[in-house]
Amino acid sequence: MTANLIKQTHFDAIIIGGGACGLMCAVQAGFLGKRTLVLEKNDRPGAKILISGGGRCNYTNLYTTHKQFISQNEHFSRSALAQWTVEDTISFFETYGIEGKEKTLGQLFPTTNKAKDIVEVFTNLCRDLEQEIRLNAEVTAVKQTTDGFTVDVLQDGYPKTFTADKVVMASGGLPIQKLGASDFGLRVARSFGMQVTPTTPALVPLTITGKDQPWYEQLSGNAIFCRVWNDRASFEENILFTHWGLSGPAILQISSYWKPGEFIYIDLLPGQDITELISAEREQNGKKTLLNFLAGLFTKKFADALSGHLPVSKNLASLSKADIETIAQLIHEFKVKPAGTKGYDKAEVMTGGVDTDELSSKTLESKKIPGLFFGGECVDVTGWLGGYNFQWAWASGFVIAQNI
Template identity: 75%
Template sequence: MSAKLIKQTHFDAIIIGGGACGLMCAVQAGFLGKQTLILEKNDKVGAKILISGGGRCNYTNLYASHQQFISENEHFVKSAFAQWTVDDTISFFETYGITGKEKTLGQLFPQSDKARDVVKVFTDLCHDLGQQIQCNADVKQVEQTAEGFKIVYESYGEEAELTAPRVVIASGGLPIAKMGATDFGLRTARKFNLNIVNTAPALVPLTITGKDQPWYEQLSGNSIFCRVWNDRASFDENILFTHWGLSGPAILQISSYWRPGEFIYIDLLPDQDITQLIQEERTVNGKKMLLNFLTTFYTRKFVEALSNHLPVEKNLASLSKTDLESIHNLIHNFKVKPAGDKGYDKAEVMRGGVSTEELYSKTLEVKKIPGLFFGGECVDVTGWLGGYNFQWAWASGFVIAQNI
């Protein structure tokens, strides 16, 4: 990676953003004999790859399909996923020394558990294929010209211009600012009068404020396997109580489908019926207190917190029909109205982005601006937690590379 301005002037395409999409695009273009340049704002490429999965990089999901993505056009990703499949991702990384290991729910991680190994595959290939990378390159503007596009960028205190017949915007979304995230992709789309689907943090913890906050604070650190749902989606995974609200995989998942002012619902004992379990237990041991019975399923701290809402001091035999209904409703239909979310700094991804109506699904080229492409997170395609967003990044990078 050069610490000087690029001297070469001719490129088949300039790729703005050295994240997952941009890196895959450069490598795949190199395989086709095309010359590309990556302009990366950070001092190294792959910043978000390096922190993903706690530095272990959940680089795809065995079950990825269009069904795990949120977009105004739910069918848009089908073409890209037909061109670059999960098997293609697995084979690509295996070819360059990364064997995957499955964890929960189809999530695939490198055997080494090192995200830097994933980034190294791309930097090594870029070097071998003659694809150039310019880090510390802050792109100021993209302008359309008679010959293609002019890129104005600043690097190491100097301003420079480059031209190319094609430009790829793979600059990511708004999370996470400290990792170099900016609204560059959205600004560029607006400059070219492209429609943008409203953006918001996604895969993000939810906050609880006001009179309910102390109840959540006392449970900070408690993790429970639950079913979390609203009228749009449902997820069976762990939730985590925090001093400011709720987190954990199930909460991050539902956050992508939640809107301010809405409720979410939590089944604290999915696939079981608490009423039936109580009925069975009290035929054997009716003197057992509800508190002790519930500690079969939850930590004592959590059960004690439920004492605000349930008659935990009663023994099972003395529970009335009304008591049982209250217990059932609380355990299986725990109602939460989040105050908000933790914002882009804690979000895994951005929801919304460049409208898919503006792009050809087979090429990801802008319909009304030949030679301009958008891929990765800045497009209105948002995946679930668990490697899905990486699969979209690899697929979109591949597809663009075939067409630049």
């Protein structure tokens, strides 16, 4: 990024990907006196950071443990998360002028609400530490040599070759192709004979098709606080009805645990008992219709939508035991069979990636190819919604920097 660096072609490490993991790795390596080259195929670094949290960047979560991550090896993330903790993240950003404020469920955002402030911390440090960032640089090949690696690049359409002792794959995953997402990191792993766990879109809206779609479509824009679960996970947050299905935080969370053909279940009144609520209201006003009663618990639009499923015209006093059982079943165990997801372009992350059995959990170095490291989203470690994936990115970037 500065004129005196242009001619350098050999580095201690080449970092492929200028996102959260790659930028943290470059900075931490710089603190240790190592010279790195960051190759980013977009025209600016940190593209995914800039759009995260609606441009506000939920950069960590106060409650992070290995338990908020999905992986074939549930313990794999433990070491990296212990080496670079949430407290380390908070302290790092505070050192460079970013104060955090907690929102719901431990989510930490910059007080400025500007994701670009997060990116600027890294770009400023890279400049000060003389870590080179090359933009519009698409890596075409990574090759091992007798004394390190060569990396072939197309930069602004011109071919270039760089060499390094180590290579770091921080190239992200498949979600959000418009930001340059690709499977390049997975292809590099496969080219070196490493196993890759199958990938799927995660933290992604779910679609409803067929005869049920009009019911969801009529509720488009309605948000309800719910508990959403299946036999693998459970989350209490808002769901959002859309013209094509379901979205909102709880749906994004459960999507990471959902497989095609399966049901998910929704408790529309978590922490309450609809049977007890009906009983109490019936004593006060038995003539109230079920429709009006439900309109007091939900929006009128949602209560109207339930009319096709429940005896909403009946007054509370005339509800039979079977009626109340039907109501309880629908309210507390609303059953949904999604048709699919909105795919990688609407997903925030992906599940799967470079198989954790291929990597040292302590260093994130390939067991088969010494000097080749994988971090961030291209590894089979996927966090929940709410800053967890950023914490993994910072932690994996830090860990790799200590070992390159």
